[in-house]
Amino acid sequence: xxxxxxxxxTSERVYWNELQALLDRLRLEPNWHMSIAEIERLHYLxxxxxxxxxxxxxxxxxxxxxxxxxxLVSRAYAxxxxxxxxxxxxxxxxxxxxxxxxFRRHLGAFRLAVGLTVAGCAFGWFAIRVDPDAKAVLMxxxxxxxxxxxxxxxxxxxxxxxxxxxxGHKASFSAQLMTHNIQVTVTALAAxxxxxxxxxxxxxxxxxxxxAVSADYVGAGYGQFLAGWLLPHGAIEIPAILLGGQGGLVLxxxxxxxxxxxxxxxxxxxxxxxxxxIALGAAAMLVWAGIVEAFVSQYHQPLLxxxxxxxxxxxxxAALTIFLWRVGRT
Amino acid sequence: MTPTRASSLRIETPEGVVFSLRLASPVLRALAWGVxxxxxxxxxxxxxxxxRVFALLGADWATALTAVLYFAASIAYAMIFEWFWRGxxxxxxxxxxxxxxxxxxxxxxxQVVLRNLLRAVDFLPAAYLVGxxxxxxxxxxxxxxxxxxxxxxxxxxxxxxxxxxxxxxxKYNSLAAFPHLAARLRSRVDPEAVRIAVTALALRDGYDPxxxxxxxxxxxxxxxxxxxxxxxxxxxxTDEQYVRSAVRAIYGK
Numbered sequence: 001x002x003x004x005x006x007x008x009x010t011s012e013r014v015y016w017n018e019l020q021a022l023l024d025r026l027r028l029e030p031n032w033h034m035s036i037a038e039i040e041r042l043h044y045l046x047x048x049x050x051x052x053x054x055x056x057x058x059x060x061x062x063x064x065x066x067x068x069x070x071x072l073v074s075r076a077y078a079x080x081x082x083x084x085x086x087x088x089x090x091x092x093x094x095x096x097x098x099x100x101x102x103f104r105r106h107l108g109a110f111r112l113a114v115g116l117t118v119a120g121c122a123f124g125w126f127a128i129r130v131d132p133d134a135k136a137v138l139m140x141x142x143x144x145x146x147x148x149x150x151x152x153x154x155x156x157x158x159x160x161x162x163x164x165x166x167x168g169h170k171a172s173f174s175a176q177l178m179t180h181n182i183q184v185t186v187t188a189l190a191a192x193x194x195x196x197x198x199x200x201x202x203x204x205x206x207x208x209x210x211x212a213v214s215a216d217y218v219g220a221g222y223g224q225f226l227a228g229w230l231l232p233h234g235a236i237e238i239p240a241i242l243l244g245g246q247g248g249l250v251l252x253x254x255x256x257x258x259x260x261x262x263x264x265x266x267x268x269x270x271x272x273x274x275x276x277x278i279a280l281g282a283a284a285m286l287v288w289a290g291i292v293e294a295f296v297s298q299y300h301q302p303l304l305x306x307x308x309x310x311x312x313x314x315x316x317x318a319a320l321t322i323f324l325w326r327v328g329r330t
Numbered sequence: 331m332t333p334t335r336a337s338s339l340r341i342e343t344p345e346g347v348v349f350s351l352r353l354a355s356p357v358l359r360a361l362a363w364g365v366x367x368x369x370x371x372x373x374x375x376x377x378x379x380x381x382r383v384f385a386l387l388g389a390d391w392a393t394a395l396t397a398v399l400y401f402a403a404s405i406a407y408a409m410i411f412e413w414f415w416r417g418x419x420x421x422x423x424x425x426x427x428x429x430x431x432x433x434x435x436x437x438x439x440x441q442v443v444l445r446n447l448l449r450a451v452d453f454l455p456a457a458y459l460v461g462x463x464x465x466x467x468x469x470x471x472x473x474x475x476x477x478x479x480x481x482x483x484x485x486x487x488x489x490x491x492x493x494x495x496x497x498x499x500x501k502y503n504s505l506a507a508f509p510h511l512a513a514r515l516r517s518r519v520d521p522e523a524v525r526i527a528v529t530a531l532a533l534r535d536g537y538d539p540x541x542x543x544x545x546x547x548x549x550x551x552x553x554x555x556x557x558x559x560x561x562x563x564x565x566x567x568t569d570e571q572y573v574r575s576a577v578r579a580i581y582g583k
Contacts, residue, residue: 005581027416050347057348064532067487070349077343078436171394179401183450186405190450193474198451251478265432265480272440272479279447 009065012052016072019045023075046076097328099281102274103243104324106250113203113245117238120207121214128215138212148220155225155300170294178290181237185244185282189251189275196252203245210238228306231313233293239320240285247278285320292316339470339482341434351434354427354483356465363458365421366408373403405446412442426486432470433480441479448475504563505579512579515557519580523552527577534570546570 022042026032034042053069103110127134136145184202191198217226254267262270296309338350377399385392411419417429417437429445431437452461452473461473470482506512527549534542550569553576564572 047345050343050345053347053349071487073343073347074341074349074351074434077341077349077434078431081343081435169390171388171390172397175394175397175401179397182401186447187450190448190475193448193451193478255478268478268480272438272444276440276443279443 005065008052008055012048015045015048016052016069019049019072019076023072023079026079042076043080046073046080049073049076098273098277099328100324100326101328102277103246103281104328105274106246106271106278109249109253110242110246112249113199113242116200116203116245117207117210117242120204120209121211122207123204124208124211124213125215126211127208128212129219132216135212135216139209148217148222148225152222152225152300155229155298156302174290174294177293178287181240181286181290182283185241185286186279188241188244189247189279189282192248192251193255194252195255196249199245199248199252202248203242206241224306224310225300227313228300228304228309229297232296232309232316233289235313235317236285236292236320237289239317240282240289243278243282243285247275247282250278251275339432339434339484349434351430351482352485352487353471354425354485356462356471358425358427358485359465359483360458360462362419362421362425362427365424366419369420370404370407373407374400377403408446408449409442412437412446413439417442422483428484428486429476429481430484431480432472432476432482437481441481445475445479445481448473448478451475503575503578504567505559505575508559508563511557511559515553515576516580518556519553523549524577524580527553527573531574531577543569546573549573550576 019042022038022045049069049072053066053073056066056069124138127138184206188199188202191202214226217223250271251268254271255264257264257267260267296304296312300306300309337355338352340348340350342348378396381392381396381399384395408419412422412429415423418427422428429437429442431441449461452458452464452475454460458473461475464473464477465471468477470476472482476482505515530545530549534546537545546569550572553573567575
């Protein structure tokens with residue numbers, strides 16, 4: 001049997017046009033609050049068009065007509081079967097609480113990120129203590145190549161406004177730090193898509209650099225300088241990178257899905273909001289860390305006493321811990 | 331022509347209705363990305379010009395603002411456009427592409443952000459090598475960002491309202507005057523051949539004249555071989571008119 005196409009089109013076109021008009025309105029007004037009657041009508045039109053598509057598939061072979069009805073059905077399907085709530089107005093309170101909640105939901109991944117970084121730290125520490133010449137390989141950054149004693153002397157003598165090496169560059173230095181650190185954190189999160197391998201390497205390498213720098217300065221007797229230099233910004237920056245790593249490991253876990261019965265798409269959908277909250281939270285932390293690094297961390301004794309800088313770093317860390325552990329709990 | 335199944339995403343609704351969405355090719359996606367890259371270059375120039383005003387506060391502040399704004403623009407450009415334009419950036423709109431949920435549902439903000447954040451990995455080591463490779467390997471043409479966000483990029487087809495006149499113009503059909511022969515034709519014809527004939531009729535103005543004559547000659551030969559209509563029904567009909575009349579007779583007009 002072949003469908004009487006012209007009669008079919010003439011009788012059904014009125015419903016197709018009505019559905020198209022409804023879908024166009026939904027596209028133009030995403031927050032349109034439909035009444036029950038309108039929802040019922042949309043559902044009826046969707047079912048009618050679906051039935052038309054089946055009839056066209058079975059009894060007719062008119063490609064353009066089929067494509068037209070198919071596109072209506074596909075658009076209506078997205079509206080009818082969407083069970084996730086529509087994004088309404090942003091509620092800042094809920095938005096801010098979503099970050100610590102997401103962090104707490106995936107504590108295991110955060111612990112693993114910390115463990116990987118600590119393992120890297122231990123490796124970097126022992127590598128530098130055993131072979132100080134490995135410095136050039138482990139931390140190939142010009143600022144860290146020289147001897148700690150020379151650097152401390154230089155930094156402490158540059159403690160007044162006239163000799164300030166960052167004079168006239170503080171804001172741009174801060175911007176550079178923010179953008180670079182956000183890139184590193186986003187990469188740590190995004191690298192989770194390599195089934196976690198990229199994130200693991202990045203976290204471990206970050207730890208290696210941290211451990212190597214610590215071994216270099218603590219070994220030379222400048223532990224206080226190191227703490228005063230790193231803590232003000234590092235108290236926020238290092239956890240932010242760990243959070244990026246946590247996001248990467250959550251992503252990897254959703255991709256791999258060990259022992260889970262849900263499909264990969266369902267697993268990824270389940271963690272998408274948490275990943276978003278973690279990424280935005282870490283980015284906000286890094287904006288703060290960039291400002292502190294440019295305007296506080298680069299100034300040392302006698303201009304800024306180390307004890308003050310260390311106390312500032314400890315306070316930041318305590319505030320961050322309270323925020324991550326307490327905010328958003330019911 | 332309908333898209334081949336290899337290049338389309340088939341979705342089966344709970345009602346048992348199957349529809350397909352045409353997936354975008356990596357080439358079109360690369361072209362759209364090229365347009366978006368040009369938009370970002372233009373944005374960078376505008377940001378640089380715009381922040382010159384802040385040089386009054388000091389060159390340092392102007393440089394910092396330029397760096398931060400450019401960084402924000404490069405990350406947020408695709409996210410903002412894809413959210414407000416329902417899965418399209420300027421480049422995607424130009425090439426008729428759209429990002430959608432891989433299950434055919436509405437795109438969510440988290441999906442938009444995630445697929446764009448993961449460009450950091452897709453871009454590696456340069457020029458989207460990882461992303462393009464993933465696209466070519468993936469069954470649904472997904473780069474790693476799409477895979478993680480559970481999205482696909484589609485090639486939109488324009489909504490063209492069905493033209494009844496095109497399917498069966500309101501003219502006398504000499505073949506329909508023999509309903510028993512038309513019914514025999516309907517029962518013997520291969521639906522695939524009808525589909526080809528309908529497509530050929532719809533696109534007839536786009537063919538070169540010799541190709542058009544040859545194509546309709548072959549189609550008319552096929553229909554003539556199925557059922558022989560009396561001489562008075564086919565007298566004076568060209569091959570193309572014969573094919574049109576046969577299709578109308580098959581569809582009952």
